[in-house]
Amino acid sequence: MTAAYSKQDIIAELTAPIADIVKCYPTQRSAIMPALYLAQDTYGFLDETAYRAIAEILDIPEIWVFELASFYTLYKNKKIGKYNLQLCTNVPCMLRGAYDLLGHLQTRLGINKGDTSTDGLFTLTTVECIGSCDLAPAMMVNETYHTNLSKERVDKLLDQLSQSSIKPSVEESKSSVEKSKPSVEKNNASTDKGPSTGTESSAGNGP
Numbered sequence: 367m368t369a370a371y372s373k374q375d376i377i378a379e380l381t382a383p384i385a386d387i388v389k390c391y392p393t394q395r396s397a398i399m400p401a402l403y404l405a406q407d408t409y410g411f412l413d414e415t416a417y418r419a420i421a422e423i424l425d426i427p428e429i430w431v432f433e434l435a436s437f438y439t440l441y442k443n444k445k446i447g448k449y450n451l452q453l454c455t456n457v458p459c460m461l462r463g464a465y466d467l468l469g470h471l472q473t474r475l476g477i478n479k480g481d482t483s484t485d486g487l488f489t490l491t492t493v494e495c496i497g498s499c500d501l502a503p504a505m506m507v508n509e510t511y512h513t514n515l516s517k518e519r520v521d522k523l524l525d526q527l528s529q530s531s532i533k534p535s536v537e538e539s540k541s542s543v544e545k546s547k548p549s550v551e552k553n554n555a556s557t558d559k560g561p562s563t564g565t566e567s568s569a570g571n572g573p
């Protein structure tokens with residue numbers, strides 16, 4: 367993002383929608399996380415330029431933004447694939463075969479954990495509990511939950527995602543920014559409605 371967007375670009379683009387976000391919270395600081403998420407949704411990932419821009423928009427110390435963005439794994443500090451595969455490997459999912467699925471995904475995609483496939487479609491990561499322990503093993507693809515996974519279901523899901531053009535790529539998202547500024551409503555409704563494997567949901571079911 368640094369090469370394509372300057373701090374001033376981001377400020378010009380996001381000041382208005384972040385001002386709308388701030389109205390929902392008691393303090394400027396409370397709006398850091400949704401502001402970060404909006405920036406990531408707009409540009410595909412976050413970097414120091416974005417952190418500094420958000421701090422300036424919110425008129426808060428930069429360290430407040432840096433410490434939050436570096437703590438939570440949902441904030442990406444590098445460009446990722448169109449589909450972010452976030453496989454849970456905590457104990458309930460581990461006991462239900464999560465590491466077998468991880469090995470299968472790595473073999474199928476030809477990448478290691480943390481990498482992005484050469485076609486730019488898939489980034490593979492492992493995450494802590496995503497709140498679907500009762501339906502383990504579970505994985506999120508962008509913001510959609512896929513549960514009760516097996517190697518066969520993973521293969522079916524990857525096949526469907528590979529063939530799908532429902533969700534725009536990062537590059538397509540960047541292009542759309544040029545045409546219309548993001549709104550808070552758009553951000554709140556930006557859940558991925560990717561292909562169905564018959565085991566997906568948009569919210570987790572806690573333990």
Ligand code: FES
Nearest residue numbers: 454456459495498
């Ligand atoms: S341990 Fe995997 S969803 Fe809770």
